[in-house]
Amino acid sequence: MQAIIYAIKKKILVGRLKAISIVAKYTLRQWLFKPLTKIVGLKILAQEDVLAEKDKYQVWEFGFPETVIADEIRESTDEIPQLIHSHTGVINFGKPFVFTVTNAQLVGPAVVGFDEPGNLIAETFPGIGNIKKYLPTRTLLFKSLPRIKVPQLETAYSLVNWRSQNYYHWVTDCLIRLKGLEHYREQTGNKPLLIIQANPLKWQVESLRLLGYEPENCIQWKVPRVEVKHLVVASAQRERRTPSPAACVWLREQMLSHLPAIDSEQNFASRIYISRANAVGRKVANEDEVLAALTPYGFKAYILENLSFADQVRLFSQAEIVVATHGAGLTNMIFGKNLTVIELFDSFLTPDYFLLAKALGFNYKFLTSGKKTQFQYSKKFNAVSVDIAKLQALLTKLLDTSDFWNVTQDRQPVNTIS
Incomplete structure (x- = not known):
């Protein structure tokens, strides 16, 4: 029993130290952000830039615009927290799309995409609204290095970002965007190489298998930088921290349709x-x-x-x-x-x-x-x-x-x- 209590306390301590480390990293990034961007330069290739040049980026739209009503919580027994109250209202989603960027490069631990002129591809970096806080400093450093002996890929799609090891963000920032990749495959007949994080977690491997992606069909990210002749990018299907309902329904249907058979009936409570x-x-x-x-x-x-x-x-x-x-x-x-x-x-x-x-x-x-x-x-x-x-x-x-x-x-x- 004492061993169990010790293990739990150790786990809590590790978690708290990790939280302190995250806060320290955020502070360091904000301190280094301005001088680094002056040295290497940083411009953004935003969603509207891509849509303005659909032919250049081979944009394929799919699905439909959506509206979500995040209305107030009625008949609450407790006071509604301000943080929830401030996120109520109408949330509009544009039509989702997938596109390609030629002669791109993927850089750093968060696998951030840059086009040939060096613009950061916004759709490869969830959290672009607070780039100063979240963009890894190593990304800017690696981007500024000469392109000597950089590995090259023909056609690829990255499923890695700075939040992909978190279960919530893996599902809502990564998996639901595979709908865009599937649409690209339907339109072109091409199957891009899927880039996943190094040493993927067990539940990540299981979830990918349910969507038809085996580990042997993917490549793990173990280098600081890669050049990609045709980088496939799907639009982020979320607005104001809210995932697209249609993308969520697609993911649910895909998962349920690919569940492996079980020997006996699993009696879960409702x-x-x-x-x-x-x-x-x-x-x-x-x-x-x-x-x-x-x-x-x-x-x-x-x-x-x-x-x-x-x-x-x-x-x-x-x-x-x-x-x-x-x-x-x-x-x-x-x-x-x-x-x-x-x-x-x-x-x-x-x-x-x-x-x-x-x-x-x-x-x-x-x-x-x-x-x-x-x-x-x-x-x-x-x-x-x-x-x-x-x-x-x-x-x-x-x-x-x-x-x-x-x-x-x-x-x-x-x-x-x-």
Whole structure:
């Protein structure tokens, strides 16, 4: 038992040190950004620049424009956090597209793309809105080096970015953009080499397999720079931190259609509680009480780290209601249909799962620990205390009335074609 406690404490310490390292890197980048850009120069090839010259970049559009209504959370038992409130409103998506850049180069640990004149290709760098904070300094340094013995590729598509090791961003920034690559393949008959990060994580390999990409068909990024004769780039299918509903639906359908057969019926509960018992932080301090309160309503607890990626898809695809602490496990709501989501907060939050739920047309609720909830990286690992009385009242209201059944049976995504 002591060994287990020691391992958990060590994991938490490593997580906190990593968080401190990230903050230090952000500070260093901002300090070095101005002098480095003066030395190497930096201009942006933005989305509008590409669309203005469709013939030059061989632009292929697909799909349709969309609109998502991220409306206020109604009948909340707690005060709506300002960070969520500030992200409500109408979110418009343009028509997605895929294009090619000739004689491009991919540079640095985040595999940022540059065209032949040296302009940064915005669609290869999610987070372009805060380039000063997030662009790795090594990218600018490698870009400025002479092109001597640089490896060359004929046609390639990069699935690597500075956030691709994060589960949420892997799914919403990387996987959903493969829809653009598939459209390129349909239009041209060409199959670009897929670039993935070095030593991919197990769940990354599993998710790619479900989309038809085997590790042997990919190349791992293990060099500082590569020249690409034809770089294929898909537009970022997100606006204001919100993924495209159509892209999410495409991903869900692809995953479900490629799930491997199982020997026996997997009996997942339809009412699920996602436990962070194995996580670095944001564990539920009174989890035993939470489980005792949820069990009479038919909930079952799951630790997602104990499930394969395919089983996580299966779990959420048949779920009816999900209760979970703020964390990457909620990304899996993409694989669900007609969900009700209850997110638990303490002193740390981001609006990502609220926006994802709204994009998918799901019923979203939340509970806080009663503290002021805001984005505070230093508070990222704080434990969450759940008000049991409020949780029971919310569940009773949701599950013991006909309103819940009407919503779950009839709810449709709120996104519309513009």
